[in-house]
Amino acid sequence: MTETVLQLDNVSKKIGQKEIVHNISFDVRKGEVFGLLGPNGAGKTTIIRSIVRLIKKTSGEVHISGVNVDENFKDAIKNVGAIIENPEFYMYMSGFNNLKQFARMSRKDIPQERFVEIVEQVKLSHAIHNKVKTYSLGMRQRLGLAQALIHEPDLLILDEPTNGLDPQGMREFRELIRSLAQNGTSVLISSHLLSEIQQITDRFAIINHGKLTHIESMHELEKEAKVTIQLEVSDPEAAKLVLESLDIEIKAQVEQQLTLELASDFVPEIARSLVKANIDILELAKVHVSLEDRFLALTNGGETK
Template sequence: MEKEIVLSVKRLSKKIGKKTIVQNINFDITKGEVFGLIGPNGAGKTTIIRAIVSLIHRSSGTVMINGKSVADDFKTTIADVGGIIENPEFYMYLSGMENLKQFARMSRKPVSPERINEVVAQVKLTNAINNKVKTYSLGMRQRLGLAQALIHQPSLLVLDEPTNGLDPQGMAEFREIIRSISSQGTAVLISSHLLAEIQQITDRFAIIEKGRLTHIEDMQQVNGGSTPTYLFKVADVALAEGVLRQLNYPFSLDDAAYIQVNTAEDQIPAIIQEFVAHDVAIFEVSAKKVSLEERFFQLTEGGNV
């Protein structure tokens, strides 16, 4: 069964004078998917996002949200979008709740008090929501920005560099919230130059190089694909090789002390039991993952973008 497409971008380009900023951008995002745009600063990520939500004029191309053209029916389509395109702005002298109530009054969709409380809990601000925003940390303001973007129950959430300036705890909290949002069916478009963050949060990613979309890849492929790779550090490599040959497991040498085995996770206990039964001493077992940074350099010929 095909997944429902929430956002469809076709042949999107933006020119300023004679200069082409982004050219011929094409991608779709499905319901409940987290899709990342990655690339260095100045690659065109923010331009793409701003063009999608019509903060800037598109020179050419189409943007469809839930099957409707943004150009043909702006009010209806944009009502299904929530976003943090730049740093979220608030009335600092008001509480978080007062800010959300003000945004709710401006929403094109009716927003009930129950919905506001639901979103406040979702972004983990229940204990601080009645405090003035000027007392909030950066991470709390980012989460309040998420609440603001979500109160009208959008089908598409658009985030441009949302974790900039956050500490590790703030980033971890943000990732958890985004995963919760996507699990409820909201499609998420997120741009970042922080590749480690994108690897942990997205289902697919697109690389933007000098205004062009050059690659789209499933994050599962970066994280090991359908058959992951495991590294066994053993005392006797030759003995371990003999055991694996008897079991018909495909393997290779990663270096002098590690054996690399391609197998499903549920097979690892059986391999360990066989190693122990044949007196193969095991020092370490770990899943081998290529970092998104490594994959980025592979796809961009050394990262020269």
């Protein structure tokens, strides 16, 4: 059985008579990257802040590595690294001295070799002894990750971590998160950048109007949802007859290229049928299903009431 690192059971938060989040339940497994999605104001940050007790939830339970956060906060939180909103630093100190300062606050003893290891892991070796005020936004994000990871937590929590990053910074961030997960760290990541979430997560939950409406794995999303296929063939008219016999709708045609929409697992059947009809397949390209389409369908266009 896969180990559960984070467990939320019926977490709710009220402010006055207004319920911000309602009976939220989900788990994050060991070595899993779990995405928390929702429109602005849906309650994502409230959930994250409730997990680490930056705000007090109204009801429900949170367990981290099997420890109840309310009953034994210190033991639970020692297994967590987090960046909530923007990481903050002493700007006139070096990155290395910022890390040392943060390490002093940890309940774990952090050996000197761990500093070297984590700096290399976040690719800051070349600048770690420079003052943080000279760092780019991407470098500050990596330093924030180093702070969050230096005590080797079981769970890493990130709230909108790619805000302001350029494409190169986003790519480096994705590679680092996947590497952490492969080495056993669980990651809970909140973001409105759906394309980023699609490239990085194993499962995702959608929060809308403070309620959890959907949990799905990326594998299930890509398997069940329809995908767009761009198919170039030697004889488009003959190919159209084959596709019509399979009840495949042709969305568009430009010369020898046909655009189709169908279930992902039906693609091999199309290829077999065309080859059997002696039609050469010059190109077959699958346009991956978009998490954005799924998100909009499940949140009424992503609008809040």
